[in-house]
Amino acid sequence: MTNGHPRELTLSCPLPLRDHPTVQMAHGGGGRLMQELIEGLFLPGFAATPDVPIPHDSALLNVGREQLAFTTDSYVVTPLFFPGGDIGKLAVCGTVNDLAMAGAKPLYLSAGFILEEGLPIDTLRRVVESMRQAADEAGVRIVTGDTKVVDRGRGDGMYINTAGIGWIGPRTDIRPGRVEPGDAVVVSGDLGRHGIAVMSVREGLEFAGAPESDCAPLHELVETLLAAGGDVHCLRDLTRGGLAAALNEIARHAEVGIELEEAAIPVCEGVRSACELLGLDPLYAANEGRLVAFCPAEATEEVLHLMRAHRRAENPAAIGLVVQSHPGVVELQSPFGGDRILDLLSGEQMPRIC
Amino acid sequence: MTNGHPRELTLSCPLPLRDHPTVQMAHGGGGRLMQELIEGLFLPGFAATPDVPIPHDSALLNVGREQLAFTTDSYVVTPLFFPGGDIGKLAVCGTVNDLAMAGAKPLYLSAGFILEEGLPIDTLRRVVESMRQAADEAGVRIVTGDTKVVDRGRGDGMYINTAGIGWIGPRTDIRPGRVEPGDAVVVSGDLGRHGIAVMSVREGLEFAGAPESDCAPLHELVETLLAAGGDVHCLRDLTRGGLAAALNEIARHAEVGIELEEAAIPVCEGVRSACELLGLDPLYAANEGRLVAFCPAEATEEVLHLMRAHRRAENPAAIGLVVQSHPGVVELQSPFGGDRILDLLSGEQMPRIC
Numbered sequence: 001m002t003n004g005h006p007r008e009l010t011l012s013c014p015l016p017l018r019d020h021p022t023v024q025m026a027h028g029g030g031g032r033l034m035q036e037l038i039e040g041l042f043l044p045g046f047a048a049t050p051d052v053p054i055p056h057d058s059a060l061l062n063v064g065r066e067q068l069a070f071t072t073d074s075y076v077v078t079p080l081f082f083p084g085g086d087i088g089k090l091a092v093c094g095t096v097n098d099l100a101m102a103g104a105k106p107l108y109l110s111a112g113f114i115l116e117e118g119l120p121i122d123t124l125r126r127v128v129e130s131m132r133q134a135a136d137e138a139g140v141r142i143v144t145g146d147t148k149v150v151d152r153g154r155g156d157g158m159y160i161n162t163a164g165i166g167w168i169g170p171r172t173d174i175r176p177g178r179v180e181p182g183d184a185v186v187v188s189g190d191l192g193r194h195g196i197a198v199m200s201v202r203e204g205l206e207f208a209g210a211p212e213s214d215c216a217p218l219h220e221l222v223e224t225l226l227a228a229g230g231d232v233h234c235l236r237d238l239t240r241g242g243l244a245a246a247l248n249e250i251a252r253h254a255e256v257g258i259e260l261e262e263a264a265i266p267v268c269e270g271v272r273s274a275c276e277l278l279g280l281d282p283l284y285a286a287n288e289g290r291l292v293a294f295c296p297a298e299a300t301e302e303v304l305h306l307m308r309a310h311r312r313a314e315n316p317a318a319i320g321l322v323v324q325s326h327p328g329v330v331e332l333q334s335p336f337g338g339d340r341i342l343d344l345l346s347g348e349q350m351p352r353i354c
Numbered sequence: 355m356t357n358g359h360p361r362e363l364t365l366s367c368p369l370p371l372r373d374h375p376t377v378q379m380a381h382g383g384g385g386r387l388m389q390e391l392i393e394g395l396f397l398p399g400f401a402a403t404p405d406v407p408i409p410h411d412s413a414l415l416n417v418g419r420e421q422l423a424f425t426t427d428s429y430v431v432t433p434l435f436f437p438g439g440d441i442g443k444l445a446v447c448g449t450v451n452d453l454a455m456a457g458a459k460p461l462y463l464s465a466g467f468i469l470e471e472g473l474p475i476d477t478l479r480r481v482v483e484s485m486r487q488a489a490d491e492a493g494v495r496i497v498t499g500d501t502k503v504v505d506r507g508r509g510d511g512m513y514i515n516t517a518g519i520g521w522i523g524p525r526t527d528i529r530p531g532r533v534e535p536g537d538a539v540v541v542s543g544d545l546g547r548h549g550i551a552v553m554s555v556r557e558g559l560e561f562a563g564a565p566e567s568d569c570a571p572l573h574e575l576v577e578t579l580l581a582a583g584g585d586v587h588c589l590r591d592l593t594r595g596g597l598a599a600a601l602n603e604i605a606r607h608a609e610v611g612i613e614l615e616e617a618a619i620p621v622c623e624g625v626r627s628a629c630e631l632l633g634l635d636p637l638y639a640a641n642e643g644r645l646v647a648f649c650p651a652e653a654t655e656e657v658l659h660l661m662r663a664h665r666r667a668e669n670p671a672a673i674g675l676v677v678q679s680h681p682g683v684v685e686l687q688s689p690f691g692g693d694r695i696l697d698l699l700s701g702e703q704m705p706r707i708c
Contacts, residue, residue, distance in 0.1 A: 020475065021474060021475055021476070022471075022472050022473060022474050022475060023469045023470065023471055023472060023473040023474075023475065023478065023503055024471065024503070025471050025503050025505065026503075027469065027501065027503050028469065028501055028502045028503030028504075029503075034501065037501060038501070041475070041478065041479055041482060042482060042499060042501070045479065045482035045483055045485075045486055046465075046482065046485070046486055046489075046496045046499075058498065059462070059464075059497035059498040061461075061462055061497065061519070063417070063420055063422065063461065063519065063521055064419065064420035064521060065418065065419050065420060066417055066418035066419060066420050068417065068519070070462060070464060070497060070498055070519060071464070071498050072464035072465070072466045072498055072499065072500050072515070072517055073466065073500045074466040074467070074468050074500055074502045074515060075502075076468060076502045076504050107415075107417065108413070108415055108424060110413075110424060110425070110426035110517045111400075111426070112426045112427065112428040112466075112515045112517075113428070114428050114430060114468070114513055115377045115381065115382065116377065117376075117377055117378065117379050118376050118377060119376060119377040120375060120376050120377075121374065121375055121376060121377065121395070122375070124377065124395065125395055125399065128395060128396060128399035128400065129399055131399075131400070132399055132400055135400075142400045143413035143415065143424060144412065144413040144424055144425050144426055145396060145400075145426065146426050146427045146428055146515075147381065147382055147388065147391060147392070147396070148382045148428045148429075148430045148513075148706075148708075149377055149378070149379050149380075149381050149382030149383075149705075150382075150430050150510060150513075150706065151379065151510075151705075151706075153507065154508075154509065154510040155508065155509065156504060156505075156508040159468055159502075159504075159513070161426070161428060161466045161500075161515035161517075163426055163464045163466075163515075163517030165415070165417065165422070165424060165519065167417055167418060351503075351505075352502075352504065352505075354502075
């Protein structure tokens with residue numbers, strides 16, 4: 001996921017970073033504090049120039065005669081191993097997915113390791129093996145890397161950064177700016193598995209039907225959606241902050257409203273139970289193998305049909321519509337009548353989930 | 355600096371990783387233990403396929419009709435600010451330089467931040483400002499990023515990863531494989547300033563003439579060397595492990611010997627004094643704005659002439675020759691007669707220098 005937001009966005013008042021003179025856990029949580037850090041500090045600091053297009057999950061770059069997608073993510077998940085995956089699989093899939101969300105074919109990854117003194121070499125070996133498997137499965141190659149070691153007590157086993165390069169075909173145009181009123185909002189599967197899998201093991205919860213992480217590469221699913229010639233306007237993978245964070249960001253960038261039908265949003269029984277137990281909301285829970293697609297309403301059935309036939313989608317569903325009214329705001333229509341706003345959390349409900 | 359070494363290199367016996375079941379500080383030090391980690395774990399683990407060329411400071415990649423350089427480095431330097439630079443300037447210059455060493459024009463960087471809870475926002479702001487200045491100076495754009503926050507006591511203020519993309523012109527061919535017997539070994543300036551600047555401030559040493567870090571972007575110097583049409587075979591920036599690590603790596607990859615004249619190696623007075631005080635060897639000290647160039651002996655004067663006229667070189671010098679004998683070994687001829695081998699350190703003399 002990139003830090004990028006369009007430059008013309010202005011800070012909300014009062015100047016938010018004033019409230020927190022030091023970094024809080026929530027600054028990394030995918031919610032409002034992270035948004036403030038990005039828009040109040042990183043963007044003005046790095047001063048993107050106008051000829052870099054508005055970034056989304058990847059930056060879109062022209063290099064010579066080719067158009068590339070370029071993205072980076074660091075991974076600090078704890079614990080390193082969790083049901084359905086580990087930090088290595090996550091680091092490969094996360095970056096592959098960010099490239100895929102730009103409609104790019106993922107090609108090459110870098111891998112930067114920050115190891116804590118005392119980490120068992122066998123743990124590192126298992127993670128590297130997992131990265132290789134994930135890279136093989138995603139058809140990408142890890143071609144460059146770096147290793148740093150920090151003193152005991154200055155890390156947490158290991159942190160991994162991956163950056164990725166993908167190639168974008170000449171007719172591909174998938175980006176938040178194309179989302180428009182009338183578009184359908186379709187999710188590729190039931191929500192919250194990754195976040196709940198990590199939280200469950202962290203909290204020592206084990207119960208029948210406890211979910212595994214959905215961590216998986218999504219580029220083939222994207223390829224299938226695009227190859228069918230269906231008109232997909234925008235794709236976003238639902239990571240930190242979950243569905244709520246992704247939709248709020250897109251509503252804000254595209255200056256549209258989004259209306260969701262709560263009853264249509266797929267959440268599996270295991271996630272629902274764990275959320276009740278842990279006091280969490282699945283709409284804010286992280287996913288690492290789910291995307292949301294925006295497409296013209298008339299393409300909805302075709303998109304759902306393609307998803308249902310694909311191994312990387314599971315219980316896909318059309319969950320709402322893009323509207324002209326209330327730009328920047330995501331509304332949730334309850335099955336019992338009445339609307340509520342699905343806002344960004346200011347903090348975060350699940351730290352260090354990825 | 356990439357982790358990449360050619361796959362055909364075999365492990366030395368006995369299997370080295372057995373000696374250390376856990377990660378040691380020295381695994382990140384640019385010496386023999388890091389080499390063992392790379393060749394014993396990362397390379398077999400990631401299993402580079404034969405159509406990826408032998409990597410050097412950057413991986414060389416074909417994307418569509420263009421040839422790119424791609425590289426990554428994480429930065430864990432302590433302290434975050436030191437004489438002549440800070441972690442942000444280092445993160446930009448280090449990646450720019452790795453691209454430049456492949457003869458690439460650096461274009462785009464990513465920036466991944468791992469922030470420790472409690473880091474003053476103003477510290478982050480200063481580092482971001484420094485990255486922007488360094489990027490402006492290097493003519494690159496930071497186009498994508500990521501922020502993670504780890505709990506207090508699980509980091510050290512901040513760690514930064516940068517990855518970079520550069521463009522390689524069709525006639526550029528700068529790589530370790532081109533180094534051959536008869537080549538001259540030329541350094542672009544006096545050695546050890548960065549390592550000693552960081553160590554001095556860390557050890558609380560302040561003395562007249564204490565060196566500042568040489569941290570600087572080197573792409574313009576490389577451009578100048580290449581534009582003059584001089585035949586440069588290989589370039590390497592002298593980071594972790596200093597001159598000794600860089601030359602040992604190249605001697606090993608290119609299967610050549612290297613003979614250095616100790617008296618010709620430039621070291622400034624401040625570095626020499628500090629090294630005596632701290633018990634360090636400047637030939638193993640890190641630089642962040644120095645490169646070594648390999649060129650045909652007859653081009654030596656031209657290369658030195660170009661360097662002397664360039665603001666990014668300082669006291670450049672021809673320090674030795676590539677020879678056919680003792681492949682893989684770097685020898686140092688003492689001014690008092692007698693040779694010694696300039697070996698890789700197994701550990702490291704300066705942890706967390708970059």
